[in-house]
Amino acid sequence: MDAITFPNGQITMAGNLYLPEGLDRTIRHAAVVVVHPGGGVKEQAAGLYASKLAEQGFVALAFDASFQGDSGGEPHHLEDPYARVEDVRAAVDHLQTLDFVDPERIGALGICAGGGYAVNAAMTDYRIKALTTVSAVNIGTSFRRGWYGTDSDAAAVPTLQAVARQRTAEASRGAEPTYLPYVPAEPDENTPRDLAEASEYYLTPRAQHPNAKNKFLFTRSVSRIFAFDAFHMVEDLLTQPLLVVAGSEAGSLWMSTELHGRARTTKHLRIVEGGTHMDFYDIPKYVDQAISAATPFFTKHLAAKPAE
Template sequence: MQNVTFTNAGVTMAGNLHLPDGFSEDRSYPAIVSVHPGGGVKEQTAGLYAEKLAREGFVTLAFDASHQGESGGQPRHLEDPASRVEDVRAAVDYLSTLSYVDAGRIGVLGICAGAGYAVNATMTDRRIKAVGTISPIDIGAAYRLGWDGTEPVARQLATLDAVAQQRAAEAAGADAVIVPYVPETVDETTVPDMAEAHDYYRTPRAKHPRSDNRMLFTSIANVYAFDAFHQVETLLTQPLLMVAGSKAGSLWQAEQLLPRVNSPKELAIVDGAGHVSLYDIPEYVDQATAHLSPFFTKYL
């Protein structure tokens, strides 16, 4: 693995480049960009899958989103879907410049919110030849409709009212408000996926100092306005693989997306897995990789 940097509209992006066993700069390899979940960093699940796929013969790149992790960009802790989609394109830019990467065989893998960003980037970047996803969600839908898809419109509008008030306050000199991506504490009322997300991000299981569970509250306006799968029926012509857990509370998102896609597509269900189980639990990661490796081998 090599630490690398590349640029995105003047922002310096930080990435980890994983190389296959027996790597030689004289050879030509297919390559995959690995896109982390909202609030994640490259050293967590995106890096784990990048490492797994590098062992399968791919050059893989996991990177930190702009405004987050080791990447540049101000303000910090911004979750801006437009920037995150552009991050994916910039990562493809970087891979395409490497002499040992076949620029005609580049794919993208996205995890959780990173899956929505990966699909959205693939729809409008014809250099991406295939897109794989793990526990896929559209972050816009997840915030507007709630994790289970039942958030009433009145509560959505109330949230936007609060964001508007905060923007006005910050314009007048108030401090920014930070909110967590996942719960800082859990109890018996916590949604199971969110309880496991807490365990993943906020305990030694996968906690990382640069994944600090901090998001600007005003980011929510950008997130609400984002529809990762808008025009997927016509613009996504590349093959799509979705891997999701049978017990994931987010499974409805993959199930609703599947019939909308007109390109070669597959929804692979991992029995017994939840949303976050697929991030790092070895038996589930191995099953997910067993779907991803032949998919990318076939289409790249």
């Protein structure tokens, strides 16, 4: 694994580049951009998937989102969906500069919110030739409708009203910025199972990392998230082959099945029996099943074209 940086406009991005053992740098190889979940960093699930893809022969790039982790951008701890989508494009830019990467054989794999961001990026960047989502989350829809998707979009209104009040306080009265947690610090009996498991993943030695602070800026993030729809126009703009992987017991499964149902491109749905949302972050049984599905998918759709 090589620690690297690459440009994203005025922001310097931090990434980890995973290479297959014994990589022949004199020829060009297929590559995959791996997009981390909301609140995650490259050293967690994204890095795990990138390392396993490298074991399967792909060049793989995991990176910290702009405004997060080791990447630049101010204010830090901003979750901006539009910036996150641009991050994916910048990662593709970087891979295309590498002599040992085939610029026509780049795919993307996104986990949780990273899956939604990868979908949105692929819809407007056809340099991405194949796409895999794992425990996909459409972050805007999830924030508006709740983890299980049972609320209406209008349920977002009270939170947006609170954002407006806080912005006024910060702008006119000098109030300190406030932050929200990505995952509950103290889950209770009302916490969805996936989110309780997310708390255990991010906030214990299981996967805790000093760059994953479990917080994002309230006013600057929430209004952008609530107005975002990762799957908007997916029926018409997503043309690349799509693999959707999710667990049968995931509260987020509805987002994966919605994506698969709406997409009109070549598509595959892999529902893993017994898996929860968080199982696919680091539990070997489930990560290996996701990789076992993604490997032949990327091998087929990122194959080198015969010389003419």
